[in-house]
Amino acid sequence: MNNIGLLTIFMLSVFVGFEVISKVSTILHTPLMSGANAIHGIILVGAILITGDAHGAVQLTLGFVAVVLATANMVGGFVVTDRMLEMFKGRKPTPSSDVVQNGGAK
Amino acid sequence: MSTPVLFAYWVAALCFILALKGLSSPKYARYGNLIGAFGAGLAVVVTLSLHGLGHRWFIIIAIVFGSLLAVPAARLVKMTAIPQMVAIFNGVGGGAAALVSITEFVRLHNTDTNAAASAVVFTAIVGSVSFSGSMITFAKLQELMTGRPILVPGARYVTSVIALGALGLGIATVPASSVPLLVACGLLSLVLGVLFVLPVGGADVPVVISLLNAFTGLTVAASGYVLDNTLLIVAGTLVGASGTLLTQLMAHAMGRPITGVLFGAFKGGSTAGSTAEVTTGDRAVRSAGADDIAILLAYARKVAIVPGYGLAVAQAQHTIRELVDLLESRGVQVFYAIHPVAGRMPGHMNVLLAEANVPYEQLKEMDEANPEFTSTDVAVVVGANDVVNPAARDQVGSPIYGMPILNVDEAANVVFMKRSLRPGFAGIDNALLYHPKTTLFFGDAKDSLSKLVAAVKSL
Numbered sequence: 001m002n003n004i005g006l007l008t009i010f011m012l013s014v015f016v017g018f019e020v021i022s023k024v025s026t027i028l029h030t031p032l033m034s035g036a037n038a039i040h041g042i043i044l045v046g047a048i049l050i051t052g053d054a055h056g057a058v059q060l061t062l063g064f065v066a067v068v069l070a071t072a073n074m075v076g077g078f079v080v081t082d083r084m085l086e087m088f089k090g091r092k093p094t095p096s097s098d099v100v101q102n103g104g105a106k
Numbered sequence: 107m108s109t110p111v112l113f114a115y116w117v118a119a120l121c122f123i124l125a126l127k128g129l130s131s132p133k134y135a136r137y138g139n140l141i142g143a144f145g146a147g148l149a150v151v152v153t154l155s156l157h158g159l160g161h162r163w164f165i166i167i168a169i170v171f172g173s174l175l176a177v178p179a180a181r182l183v184k185m186t187a188i189p190q191m192v193a194i195f196n197g198v199g200g201g202a203a204a205l206v207s208i209t210e211f212v213r214l215h216n217t218d219t220n221a222a223a224s225a226v227v228f229t230a231i232v233g234s235v236s237f238s239g240s241m242i243t244f245a246k247l248q249e250l251m252t253g254r255p256i257l258v259p260g261a262r263y264v265t266s267v268i269a270l271g272a273l274g275l276g277i278a279t280v281p282a283s284s285v286p287l288l289v290a291c292g293l294l295s296l297v298l299g300v301l302f303v304l305p306v307g308g309a310d311v312p313v314v315i316s317l318l319n320a321f322t323g324l325t326v327a328a329s330g331y332v333l334d335n336t337l338l339i340v341a342g343t344l345v346g347a348s349g350t351l352l353t354q355l356m357a358h359a360m361g362r363p364i365t366g367v368l369f370g371a372f373k374g375g376s377t378a379g380s381t382a383e384v385t386t387g388d389r390a391v392r393s394a395g396a397d398d399i400a401i402l403l404a405y406a407r408k409v410a411i412v413p414g415y416g417l418a419v420a421q422a423q424h425t426i427r428e429l430v431d432l433l434e435s436r437g438v439q440v441f442y443a444i445h446p447v448a449g450r451m452p453g454h455m456n457v458l459l460a461e462a463n464v465p466y467e468q469l470k471e472m473d474e475a476n477p478e479f480t481s482t483d484v485a486v487v488v489g490a491n492d493v494v495n496p497a498a499r500d501q502v503g504s505p506i507y508g509m510p511i512l513n514v515d516e517a518a519n520v521v522f523m524k525r526s527l528r529p530g531f532a533g534i535d536n537a538l539l540y541h542p543k544t545t546l547f548f549g550d551a552k553d554s555l556s557k558l559v560a561a562v563k564s565l
Contacts, residue, residue: 006336006339009336010339013340014343014346014347015347016123016347017126017344017347017351020130020348021127021130021348021351021352023130023131024129024131024352024355025131026453026471027456027457028129029356029446029453030189030192030451030457031129031453032126032348032352033349033451034188035126035129035142036126036129036323036345036352037192037195037196037199037319037345038139038143038146039122039125039323039341039345040199040319040322040323040342040345041195042146042326042341043206043325044169044202045149045150045153045335046330046338047202047205048154049159049333049335050206051164051165051168052160052161052162052165053213054160054213055213058212059213062208062212063161063168065205066202066206066209067172067202068168068169068172069198069201069202069205070172070199070203071168071171071172072175072195073176073195074199075173075176075180076176076177076179077192077199078142078143078146079180079181080183080188080192082136082143083180085135085136
């Protein structure tokens, strides 16, 4: 794709990235960071592509290390995020979405 | 690439946007994460089945190997150690992104355009900083090294020189198309990452992890540009942007500008100064045993529990719940006051207490809890320190001055459960420990709480 096309995608992604998380509640800061962390594990796709085209021992070694590291980032990231969020299940928040504000004195 | 592959990448990008959206709302957070995992899995499977992909089995073995390393680690890690785990995963991601574009550069360096070569240099610098910086945050949180800021005399000059050196090598790499120069630039950036994180104080480390997370996102986006892969550009940029915003939100929760966290707040030995000026010296503290404190709690009308990292370390979340249930059955009104950055990460306490099934209604966030303290009889601080330190409110010179705190000093009585008089993670003395209305209860949080439970039961 040409550079202007890529730049447009970049610009729109910046705004979407800001917009989608702008209303995050404090209790989700950690899981959100961890989930975003897992998403950039998508570099695994890049690692696979370069290893697929690799020639010679040096490139293959670099590719192998990149695939292993990227897999650890992606798989580990999603698993650890799920573990954090598991902790939230089985809770009975009050019907409205902003449960914390509603949880006043009994 | 064929249209079906590109379409699969498009679906994956959509999944990532929905994942971030879901992760920002308590109701859909878990689905969000699963959608993200689905998108990532789809993109990987499609890439692996690309027609004409070389070394397919070699790659699959590498993926299996990486999963075997990561999954047990992620499943078995203790809740208290999760921040470190996130730091490690972030670091290896940054390293992988740098390796991807460096390998691409090694493969094609004669045909690269200047723009692509610049993107390679960007990933080499930022990816390396993210990798080594994350490893240092891991070491700090794992307490392999001190959590206090490490200030070497002249470190700022050394850091500046190394940053300029890395940048210079990077700029030289572009026209020369030279692999050795690029490698040197990457290695120097690894050093830069270490120097960047060393001076950051313990309590600020989570903010830095979030920033490095955003860095890795941008590195992935730049790698996407090098490989001409739209999915990597979209996913990397999404994480870069949302990570930057999240970093700001976290810094804001601590009442500090992000530049203060990174450079300003702890500079010039201010930590050492503030500890020296209020030395523990001969000031008296009052400590008491379980029985006295049990009576204080059992006959109170209203009790506030302020949990901190000590609660997490001792894994005392179930014991504290037992104590609170016991007090409530005696008619005491109890609430938990949650500071947004108590523990080692924002939301750490919520996750921990959720594990013990503490009802949502008992949790109060800082803004909601602070007006309650004036009518609270006893505030029990369990393994927290910096987040209740009045110096953040009153003492202008203090390194934590300006950070919003829980005003436990407004309660009629304060009970501190601590292992020792050691200052908190930020290394700052807490005058509240020596206040006449404060009682200290020394010991491991879990032991102390068990003793309290037994003592309240026998009343």
